[in-house]
Amino acid sequence: MKYSNFFISTQKDVSKDVKLISHLFMLKSGMIRQETSGIYSWLPIGFRVLKKVIKIIEEIHDRHNINQILMPTIQSADIWKISNRYESYGKEMLKITDRNEKELLYGPTNEEMITAIGKHYLKSYKDLPLNLYHIQSKFRDEIRPRFGVMRAREFLMKDAYSFDLTEEDCLTTYINYFKMYLFIFKKLGIPIIPVKAPSGEIGGSLSHEFHMIVDSGESEICFSDELLKKNLLDISDSELINIRSYTSDFDKIEVGKDKLIKKKSIELGHIFLFGQKYSKPFDLHVDSKNGKVFPYMGSYGIGVSRIPAAVIEKFHDEKGIVWPKEISPFQIIIINLLTKDKVCCNYTDYLYEHLKNNRLDILLDDRDESAGKKFADADLSGIPLKLIIGKNFLNENLIGVSFRNLNKEELIHKSEIESYLNKFIKNITHDYKI
RNA sequence: CGGGGAGUAGCGCAGCCUGGUAGCGCAUCUGUUUUGGGAACAGAGGGUCGCAGGUUCAAAUCCUGUCUCCCCGACCA
Structure with missing residues (x-):
């Protein structure tokens, strides 16, 4: 979405x-x-x-x-x-x-x-x-x-x-x-x-x-x-x-x-x-x-x-909800901080489509809002994982990766993001055996 | 059901005591500049003040009734 x-x-x-x-x-x-x-x-x-x-x-x-x-x-x-x-x-x-x-x-x-x-x-x-x-x-x-x-x-x-x-x-x-x-x-x-x-x-x-x-x-x-x-x-x-x-x-x-x-x-x-x-x-x-x-x-x-x-x-x-990933409305939110930049828009669109194809629920924040508002909204809604595309991406192809429950951010290179996310994806597949 | 509050712009509230042209913040719209933690400036739109009746020259404001919502206590996933 x-x-x-x-x-x-x-x-x-x-x-x-x-x-x-x-x-x-x-x-x-x-x-x-x-x-x-x-x-x-x-x-x-x-x-x-x-x-x-x-x-x-x-x-x-x-x-x-x-x-x-x-x-x-x-x-x-x-x-x-x-x-x-x-x-x-x-x-x-x-x-x-x-x-x-x-x-x-x-x-x-x-x-x-x-x-x-x-x-x-x-x-x-x-x-x-x-x-x-x-x-x-x-x-x-x-x-x-x-x-x-x-x-x-x-x-x-x-x-x-x-x-x-x-x-x-x-x-x-x-x-x-x-x-x-x-x-x-x-x-x-x-x-x-x-x-x-x-x-x-x-x-x-x-x-x-x-x-x-x-x-x-x-x-x-x-x-x-x-x-x-x-x-x-x-x-x-x-x-x-x-x-x-x-x-x-x-x-x-x-x-x-x-x-x-x-x-x-x-x-x-x-x-x-x-x-x-x-x-x-x-x-x-x-x-x-x-x-x-x-x-x-x-x-x-x-x-x-x-x-x-x-x-x-x-x-x-204090910022909002911290959903367990099993019932979070979305598993990942992609935040595009530079919605007027073509490179960022193209990449966030690509990432969005790619992750959707992995049957994940993705929210792409493509709004023309301030960075602060986007972060605040993402934190309030409690989505477990933020992927942040902004200046760091433009300059060095780095993507900010931030888990809602950890309160810290890592920078991951574009070339490694998929293997990085695979760990997360594996982690959220269910097993209902009793 | 008993006790206590509140209904005013989309949301959050002030104004009411002491009646006299309806206000603030956020949101919205327009424009410009912004964009790594709820942006800045300039401009604009938006209200039968919950409803009904009464008092008055004049009611968001006073009085009566009514509806709704909320809060504190005994029942329930």
């Missing part, structure tokens, strides 16, 4: 009410725009980040043979009456009626709908297990939306649902999701702490949340510091689900005892094992050798649109 074709507007000033650093940088860098309280548009540079987050989540789910579907955002009240949640969910649920006075709602979650889908298609024990997921907008009419997309009313969520024949199988599925979540967050570059949680409105017997520790977080978790030293992907299943960490509203915590420490955090994921809670009232059953069986179910959510904000909370400096 060339800057001259790119719809972006960076901003120097945003309202003094914006306190959260991720909210501030998302507004300044032109990632999002608030439409009304708790409801946001994602603008091109922000949407690029969101799409990369989505892509990583999708690839990992697909590798686990979880089928992607897309359910509607608007649901019928009927199915929510079956589970008795139409009333109990409370004011967070946005209820609407259509022209025929039919009661509808903007879905805050999809357990009912997925159960209705399961009821229609699952007939035999041979149809199990079944795993489905989708990535879709949810609406929860929060009492007080705040902090930008961190606590929005409309937000993007990945929610997966599982159907198993037995309680044992369901637990195995749950643990598999647990491990997959650890892996997803690792891929996203987010240090994550899984904690035991009360299962709340979704209901059920077992539930874990996935938190990132950050001082500006709205949640609070307690855990033993031994947890931080372990590689959680290596520990045994039973150790994993009996992990000694809790949300601070968890009934059983005794802070201080057993050296539990308390930290502020952001919740990014939540998994539930709720067994037959929905299959029974929906009369979703399959035939098996032992007769009629209600499948055991679980649901598994990730707050997708919250992730870019969470990453910014963790990775930023």
Whole structure:
């Protein structure tokens, strides 16, 4: 993408009410725009980040043979009456009626709908297990939306649902999701702490949340510091689900005892094992050798649109965002400092086309702006690698190479730039093996 | 939902107390000079002061109502 074709507007000033650093940088860098309280548009540079987050989540789910579907955002009240949640969910649920006075709602979650889908298609024990997921907008009419997309009313969520024949199988599925979540967050570059949680409105017997520790977080978790030293992907299943960490509203915590420490955090994921809670009232059953069986179910959510904000909370400096390259809107920005010089323009165009052919996301800053503004914008948007073409190139064929997270610049000769960049390119190819 | 603020140019804000021709910075447009860390000079455009009603010769300013947004506390990805 060339800057001259790119719809972006960076901003120097945003309202003094914006306190959260991720909210501030998302507004300044032109990632999002608030439409009304708790409801946001994602603008091109922000949407690029969101799409990369989505892509990583999708690839990992697909590798686990979880089928992607897309359910509607608007649901019928009927199915929510079956589970008795139409009333109990409370004011967070946005209820609407259509022209025929039919009661509808903007879905805050999809357990009912997925159960209705399961009821229609699952007939035999041979149809199990079944795993489905989708990535879709949810609406929860929060009492007080705040902090930008961190606590929005409309937000993007990945929610997966599982159907198993037995309680044992369901637990195995749950643990598999647990491990997959650890892996997803690792891929996203987010240090994550899984904690035991009360299962709340979704209901059920077992539930874990996935938190990132950050001082500006709205949640609070307690855990033993031994947890931080372990590689959680290596520990045994039973150790994993009996992990000694809790949300601070968890009934059983005794802070201080057993050296539990308390930290502020952001919740990014939540998994539930709720067994037959929905299959029974929906009369979703399959035939098996032992007769009629209600499948055991679980649901598994990730707050997708919250992730870019969470990453910014963790990775930023005084100049702006410092994206991990996996989810950066662009991997490289080429800055042409002498846009009126033919030699520089020709070379930056060449470099841009060449790198694009390597399937990299490149932003070419071809604007007729001052050097300072170009650098400031590049740093604000957090692009990991800057290639700077200016006087040094004109005089000595030298290209400035500057990594966003290192805060220093190297000069590389034109003849060596490709081999230099190859190292960087290799470094950003993904491997999703688990 | 309780408590507290704010709506004035695209964005950020001042003006309001004490009523009298609507201002500043950034951004935008034109021109010239600039280009290795948010450039300089000169010029220009842009507003029914959230909305409705009231007081007054006169309302951004005072009064009433209303809508919206934001901030501090209990729920949630």
